[in-house]
Amino acid sequence: MSIKDKNIIESPLDSTLQEDLENTALNDKVPFDKLKDSIILVTGATGLVGMQMVKSLAAMNRLKDANISIMALVRNPEKAKSIYGDLADRGDITFVQADLNDKDGIMSSVKSSLDSIRESENKGDAPLYIIHxxxxxxxxxxxxxxxxxxxxxxxxxxxxxxVAREFGTASFVYISSMEVYGSFTEATYVTEDKMGYIDPLVVRSNYQLTKRMCENMCIAYAKEFDVPAKIARLSQTFGAGILPGENRVFAQFARSVMNGQDIVLHTKGLSEGNYCYTADTIRGLLTILVKGENSNAYNISNEDTHTTIAGMAKFASETLAGGKIKVVFDIPEDNKFGYAADTKMKLSNTKLKALGWEPCYGLEDAYRRMMASMKQLNI
Structure with a gap:
């Protein structure tokens, strides 16, 4: 692999994100030895988690001479170029253009890129990892x-x-969500073996139900075709590097604090939130990729950041904004905003911590780093 210019850093316009990427690359708990000289395919590479995964791997190449060939699967190459800038030309990232719904297109594009990498970079025997x-x-x-x-x-x-079945993979991680657990009527400490209720007659349930189905599909492919699949159940993930247009609750609260505007809630805010800083999530995914057991699921969550939506709004108004803004409730009669049903759960991270992972950033640090990044990027 040839990195044309090692002076091209991963996020030149965002010093907070750049610090996160470099800290991840140099973290001694990241299973670097297994990843060195490998090929890693990341889908969703223009999303928050996918983008930071790609850039973190690129930072490993620059700082640790990891020699990882990064394949970033994207649907929109123009969006990818706007996100990655000059990094796209550094030499260690191959953008694979494909529509996830087009099986033939995906297989063809991945094969072409994979063959090119194996031949041009002399990686005929290099392990292939997939993070979907x-x-x-x-x-x-x-x-x-x-x-x-x-x-x-x-x-x-x-x-x-x-793709994993056809081309072989050392490990496959499916990125799932805490929403797979559904709703609990009583406060519940949720380990990976517990499941709550999902109403299939609610249209918004499509996200939760497909997450369950996709998890089971991973288990099916592991059973029938020996695909070494693992599942990562992400809590609400945020931090430096959020993308323009991000409008999930953490971004809304941050903008309210930065603009000195009251926080408006369209629900009672009773749903309990489970959060994790993005850089912590990236390290969690890499830990699962290399150390996780096949056909197992792992929560990636920071238990110390657990709070209700209303509680986080209060934290933002009082701690982050110093009491200069307040929380206002404006609740419509119908769920026109598409919010998930209230749930009362606290995600356990015990299983992932047993693999050697630990979260590094609490809720206040996560917010302040994200807001510093947002200010720098003017988003």
């Missing part, structure tokens, strides 16, 4: 375009499992 993170994440789209949301989840995951 592409998915619809906007609640509004889940409500307004539920069929497309389902198709992207089911078809995309099946097609990526077929």
């Amino acid at each position: 993170g592409a998915a619809v994440t906007a609640s509004k789209m889940m409500v307004e375009m539920p069929v497309e949301t389902i198709d992207t989840a089911i078809n995309g995951t099946k097609n990526m499992l077929e």
Whole structure:
């Protein structure tokens, strides 16, 4: 692999994110020895987690001479160029253009890129790792375009499992969500073997139900075709480097604090939130990729950041904004905003910590780092 210019850093316009990427690359608990000289395919590479995964791997190449060939699967190459800038030309990232719903297109594009890397970089025996993170994440789209949301989840995951089956993989991680657990009527400490209720007659449930189906599809491919699949159940993930247009609750609260505007809640905010800083999540995914057991699921969550939505709004208004803004409730009669049903759960991270992972950033640090990044990027 040739890095044309090692002076091209991963996020030149965002010093906070750059610090995160370099800290991840140099973290002594990241299973670097298994990743060195490998090929890693990341889907959803223009999303928050996928982008930071790609850039973290690139930082490993620059700082630790990891010689990782990074394959970033994207649907929109123009969006990818806007996110990666000059990094796209550094030499260690190959952008694979494909639509997750198009099996033939994915297989052809991946094969072409994989063959080129193995030949040009002399990596005929290099292990291939796959991190599948592409998915619809906007609640509004889940409500307004539920069929497309389902198709992207089911078809995309099946097609990526077929890639793993066809080309072989040392490890496959499917990025799932805490929403897979559904709702609990009583406060519940949720380990990976517990499941709550999901109402299939609610259109917004398509996201939760397809996550369950995709997880089971991973288990099916592991059982029938020996695909070494693992599942990462992410809590609400945020931090430095959030993308323009991000409108999930953490970004809304941050903008309210930065702009000195009251926080407006469209629910009572009783749902309990489980959060994790993005850099901690990236390290968790790499830990699962290398150390996780096949056909197992792992929560990636920082238990110390657990709070209700209303509690986090209060924290933002009082701690982050110094009491200069307040929390206002404006609750519509119907769920026109597409919010998930209230749930009362605290995600356990015991299983992942047993693999050697530890979260580094609490809720205040996570917010302040994210807001510093947002200010620098003017988003």
